[in-house]
Structure formats: structure tokens, C-alpha cells
Amino acid sequence: MESTLTADLVRDRAATVARALSDAKRLCVVERLADGERSVSDLSRDVGCQVPNMSQHLAVLRAAGIVTSRREGSTVFYRLADPQVLEVYRILQQVAR
Amino acid sequence: MESTLTADLVRDRAATVARALSDAKRLCVVERLADGERSVSDLSRDVGCQVPNMSQHLAVLRAAGIVTSRREGSTVFYRLADPQVLEVYRILQQVAR
């Protein structure tokens, strides 16, 4: 058996992850990071938005535990924290068609 | 190769599905519907919200193509349109932990 309290927590966390994936630009970031880590400015250019905007999107993804970051000199690289997010995205696309 | 136009469309649709799953109450609905179809009032009671609120949540899920409805007399039954959404939810929970 499972208490409704933990069930609620699991749902809330899953909802947070889904929320982080509910934006086209953030999904674009996930696609880019599938090939490996990238800097904020790279992602900003790829997605086609300003750097502060990208930084905020990355903060949302990080808060959801989808990405992690690493600083190398003055550059910050982001990468997928869990490759399983790609599996989520893949099935998401199937459901979406 | 694939045009960026269709890539954008695919992302937008996937984002819409993720958006529909980004609410704890709607995830609760998905859980309930995993066992089969249920009426709006049933879902309303299970989730613990008012009927109009549940109706709106179901409208969001339907707009995303996640559920379909069937009227039997004065009662409307909802069910999952695509069982794959359960797979999305399952992996979503793994990423979320």
C-alpha cells in the first residue's frame, strides 16, 4: 500500500517535470543536449532567443532535475541530467501525433 | 531531412501534451482512467474538486488528444485516447525521483 501523501508528492514532482517540458524552446534545448553538453550562448543561438531568456529556461529545466551545469572558465555548459528524459520526449511525440 | 517547420510543429504538439500533463489533478485523472472509463462526477469526487473545474481539466486533456468522451444518457464517460500516455507518465515519474 502507499499513503496518499507520497502519491501526492510523486504526482507533484512528475507534474513539475512535465511543466518543464511544456515549452517548445525548452524541448528544443533537450534536443540539442541529446548530442552532448552545450554552452548557454550556443543554446541561445540555436534556439533563437536572447541569453537571459535562455538562462531562465535552463533554470526551469534545472529546477525540474532535467539538466545539470558545469562551469569551465567563464563559460557554463549544460547537459542532460537523466537520459530518460529523451525517452519521455520520444513517447510524448508519439502521443502528440 | 526534415524541414524546421514540421520540427516546430512536432515540438509545439509535444509541448501541448506535456502542458496537459503538468498538473497534479490532471495526472490524477490519468491514473484513474488507467483502470477504464469514468464519468465526470466520479472523477470530480476522486480528485476532490468541483464538477466545473473537472470539466475544464478534462477539456485540456481532450484538446491535447489524451482523452476522448462518450455520452450515455445524461452521463459523459471519459477514457484514455492513447494508452501510451501511461508510458509517458511512468517514465516521467522515474525522471522525477
Added chain:
DNA sequence: TCATTGCTTGCGCAATTACGCAAGTAAATC
């Protein structure tokens, strides 16, 4: 130390969202 590069944070605003409540529609029963 000062300037530059790369990123984050704060702020204001427009748009979207979730909710309660009231009103409207649809089907069954009287």
C-alpha cells in the same frame, strides 16, 4: 586595476492559467 566576455538575476508587463460561482444545455423522469 580596469575592461571584456559569459552568464545570472531583478524588474515590469502582457498573456495564460486555475479556480469558484453562476448560468446555460442536454437527456431522463414525472
Added chain:
DNA sequence: GATTTACTTGCGTAATTGCGCAAGCAATGA
């Protein structure tokens, strides 16, 4: 036809979100 049951839709509001822009912080180099 009128009432009841089941659901949807409209409306107002508080909260959240995405964005641009300016300012701040960290690391490198002059």
C-alpha cells in the same frame, strides 16, 4: 411541458509564466 440530473460554458480574479531590458556577478586578459 416542467423538474431533476449531469455536464459544459462564461465570467471575474488571483497567481503564474515568458519575455525584453537593465543591472549584477564571475572569470579572463590587457
